[in-house]
Structure formats: structure tokens, C-alpha cells
Amino acid sequence: MTAAARFIINEVKGYHNFLKFMIFLVALAVLASAVRFIFGLGATTNMNDTYPWGLWISFDVVTAVPLAAGAFTLGAIVHCFHIKKLEPLIRPAIVTGFLGYSLVCIGLLLDLGQPQKGWHTLVYWNVHSPMFEVSMCVMAYTTVLFLEFLSPVCEKFGYHMPMRVLRWLEMPLVIAAAAISTLHQSSLGTFFLIAVDKLHNLWYNPLLPLQFWMSAIFTGMSIIILEATMVHRYLGQPDESELLEVLAKILPWVLGAYLAVKFAAMAFLSHGPLFDRPVLLMLFLVEIIVGVIIPMIMFMKESNREDSRMQLRGANMIIFGVVLNRFNVSMFGMIQADQAVYYPSIVESLVTIGIIAGHVLFFVLLAKYFPIFEHHPETVDYSLPDRFHPVAGHEEVKGVEA
């Protein structure tokens, strides 16, 4: 046994039992994916010609993408809207986003019939396809997140040149992240615009892409609240609830706007009966009341925003609501009244559980070995260089503008 292997085994032995359990779940998922490739999609999943898309698309892609929206949302809030005090939250958010998108790619490759031809999207363009749009964006954004994630890696190993390049790239990357995310978060909604007469009217309307984008924004913020609170509780990091309060203050505005768009679209832009399927109506009401209305009212009250426990509760409700919403759109709302009901097979469930476990596992490991939390942005000068405005000639330029 080499020294490296011995070192790794000793490291793993030292992990908390929870982490060991996560490693076990990931190993199960790897095994399950091997089974999928050996025996085929039909034998190992419950997908069929009636349900061409199952749990893997509904959760691993359609739901996981908004759940990984924290990085672009926070990047825009901190760097573009210039709320600098939230900076300490950025690195963990980027790690969450990078892991999330990498796992989306893995989930998608498992679900594709011909994963070895995945690169075809880069060659055979079809700009009319929302799937083409999303796959290009996901590839581009995973690259952006990877570059952003390289900062702590370079810091860890003390690579100074790449760090300077990355710092120089920071603003362009933040803006690219927000622009690319806007596109593919909304295009995930465009997916289902083609399902005319299939997706139920409670969700089908032309503004679905806009709703997907807006819900990605508030989900991103909620995920940051969840992640920061968990990290404080279980990884011994400082309590950031004062910073999270800022997010809790923004949340009701986004939730309110989302609600307005949703109801306006339902009232004026959808065709056909809305209330003809009691089960779907109930799912819709749960999604709206638990996932949007209650947290919105909760966060309108200052005492709730300041309370770390209430922050977590509200964020959890929003996350639950968005998960339900994505399942409603991509699965429940697509089931016709006379169809048999789909439920995921063991292989499908194991893979999805493994993907969630992998996310938690890799986050904890990255936080363990890389400087994710020990980032001191206040020591860094983030102002852009301005060639038209040398420091010496400060007065004249000001004079012109005044």
C-alpha cells in the first residue's frame, strides 16, 4: 500500500459517521448508475413511452438547477447591486452552485440514451430548441462556476499568478453568471411551453419562463440561508444571521412579484378550465400557500427576519415550495386523467439520493480542505481600474460632472 493510499484511508477513518454514511450513499448511487448502463433504461427505471421523463429529469435537472441558483443571485446582489457586506456568503454559495451544476451534468448524462454523443449539442445547433439553449448555458455556466471556484483552490496552493487573473476576471464572471443563469433558468420553463394540451392550465401559460426565473432567484437566496445556517450549526462557522437578514428583507419583494406574475398569468393568459382536477388544485394550493404566501408574510415582519430560527423555517418552506412547483410542472401536471401514475424505481431513487448525498459530502469535504470560509474580502480592493480618471486629476473630472 502506498503512502498516499494509507493517508487517504486514515483521513476517511477520521470522518464523522454522518460523512461516512454519505460516502456509502454515493457509492450506492455509483453502483446504481453502473446497473443502468449495463441493463438499460427500460429495465432499471420506471420510465416508459407514457412517462418519457421521470425522477431524473424532474429532480436532477429541472429542480436541481434552481436549487443551485444561489451563486448567481448572490454574485449579482453583492457585486452589481453593491451590497458588499454579504461578501462572506459568496464563496460557500459558489461552491454550492458549482457542485450543484456538476451534479446536474452527471444526472443528465445518466438520463440520456446516448451520453457518449452529448457533445453533439455543441456541433449540431438547433436554436429553436429550449433543450439546446439550456445545455449550452449549463455547460457555459458550469465553466464559469469552475473558474470562480478556482479562487479558493489557488489560495490553498498559493498560486499567485492565476489568482491575479481570476481577480481580474471576477466582475466579468459575475455578470456572465447572472446573464447566462437568467437564460437557462427561464428556458427550463420554456421546455414545457411545447406541452400544449398536456401540462395542466394551473401551470401552463406563456409566462412560465418568467416564473421559473423569478422563482430561481428566491430559491437561490433561500438556499444560501439554509446553507449558511447549517454551516453555522454543524461546521462550527460563525453565525451569519445578521447578513442573512438582508436576504430575508429582499425575499418578500421577489416572492410578491412572483405571486403577482403568477396570478396575472393565470387570470389573463391561460385558456381552459383551471379547477377541474381536485388533486392538481390541491398540489397547486400547497405550492403557493406553503412555498410563497406564508414565507412572504413571515419575512415581512422584522422580528422574524432577525430570528435565525425563523429565517431557516422560511427558507425551508420556500425550498419545499419550489421543489413541489418543479415537480408539478414537469411531472404531476403532465399526468392526464386516465393515465397510470408513475413512481420512481429503486435504481432511479438510489441515484437521486446519491446525488443529494454527494452534494452534501463534497461540500463538507471542500470546506474541510479549502479556504471556503476564511475569506477576508474587506482586505481586497475590488474597485475597477478607471483609465479616464487618474487619481491625480480627481478634482477636474468631478468638476465636469457636477
Place this chain on the structure above:
Amino acid sequence: MSSNNPDVSKHKTFLIDTTKCTGCRGCQVACKQWNQLGAENTKFFSGEGYQNPPAMSEYTFTRIKFKDYQKNGQNEFAFYKEMCMHCNEPACASVCPVGAFKKTAEGPVVYDAGRCIGCRFCMIACPFGIPKYEWSKAFPLVKKCTGCYSRIKEGLQPACATTCPTAISYGNRTEMLAEAERRIKNRPKHYYPAIYGKEEAGGTSVIYLTHQPLDELGFKKVTTRPLPSYTWQALRLVPGIFLTMGGGLSLLSWFNHRKERIKNEEAFKNSKVKPETAAPETKEEMQ
């Protein structure tokens, strides 16, 4: 995409007169033979009615559906041939990320297995539920009716149309539509006064005449607007949104950074700290 050949009048079109169909299912056999599709374990009464196999699949591109009804106290059958409708503007072609589906100038919507990545979006998108998947395989592809493109390129008619003794006519779309309208006009009692496929999904290259109302026979009620337009109305905004978002955020950050820098410089100036001691780099630049 399909919008590149707007001239649909020349598209080869199936006119399927279900009132003339005898339910012999020669078309099912001919289709299997020409496309060399495997046999299926079939089971009578396993689907909605007498039809067999119970559903379309990777092995079955066309199928005769049976519909029981009563006429003058007698049990009667109505038949309906299920197959790819070869839409003028196919939803499958518009959603496919790699453009594996194409509406050909001759009419059939063809599928390029070499391009397909197996994402199954076509199956979600098709309003008629036609594309089927090779669920039996580890690396599956999509299967569907080819409109016998290989035959009609050589001047032949599709296998099912060639075999059918009674019900299928095949020709240019305008001629087939005119023929269908002529039949309805000549025998108004005999036909339900609608041509399925004339407007459905923006018009298709398979059109049907029936005796019963369409929904009773199991014809899906489909929007008359071409399906690709539903997603395109959102997707066409993509470049604009990208530029607006990127440009807007760039401007916003530029203004915010500038504001902060000026504030810092003001604070520095008002702090009365001698520049020499506080910021030697600045001094060097000034010299």
C-alpha cells in the same frame, strides 16, 4: 426547421378514409416488413379495445385502433389508423437539441439516429404521442414512422398506402384536401363534416375522414397553432435578454463601483493625511 419550406401544397400526404377501412391490418404487417421491425408479444383485450398490439412502440409504427359503437341496434366497428402525422411544422423537430428531426421537402418528417442524443424531448413535445423509445436497450434511440422516405424518394408509395386495399390515398397535399372535401360534399350523411389534420398542429401530412365525431373515435383534440411557435415566442427573446441582462448589470456595477471609489477618495482627501506617508504609490505615479 420546417418553416424553411413553407410550400406545404406539394408535400406528399396520406388521405385516410376511416369509413372505407375494413380493419384488415395489412398496413400494420406491411409496415413491419418494410421497416424490418421485430415482433411483439401481443395480448388481446390488453389495451383500450380489440386492437393489437395494445400500444404503439419501438416495434410498431402504425396500428389500427378499434372502436365499438351501436348502429340500428347492431354492434359495429369503426377503425382508426394511428401513425406519425408528419406535421407541416413538427414539434419534435423544433425541440430536438441536435436537430435530429427534419421535415423533408417531400413531406415525411425523418429522424437521424446518428445525431440523436436520446433526451426524449421529442416524446414530451409530440402532440400525438408518436415517437417511441428503445426501452429494451442500454443505449436507446427514438423510433417512429419514417413516412417510408426511402420508398418515396425512389418514386414508390409508402408501404402501408401500397398495401391498403381501400382506405388510403396518397398524393400532394392540395389534391388530397380537395379530394377529402369532395367526398364530404358528395356524401354529407356519410361523413362527419371535418378533416382531421387540415388545421391540427398547424396542418399535417396525414389527414383523416370519419363517420363518427372525431373525439368519439379517439382523435386527440389538438391546437391548430403550429407547436414550435409556442416555444419560439419565448426563445426568440434569448439574445435580447442576454444583452440586456449583461449590459444592465455591467452598467449598474460600473456606477456602483465608481460611486464607492469616489467616496473613498473624498474620505481620503478630507482625512488630511499627507499623501506622501499614506500612499507612496500614488506619489510615484504623480511624478
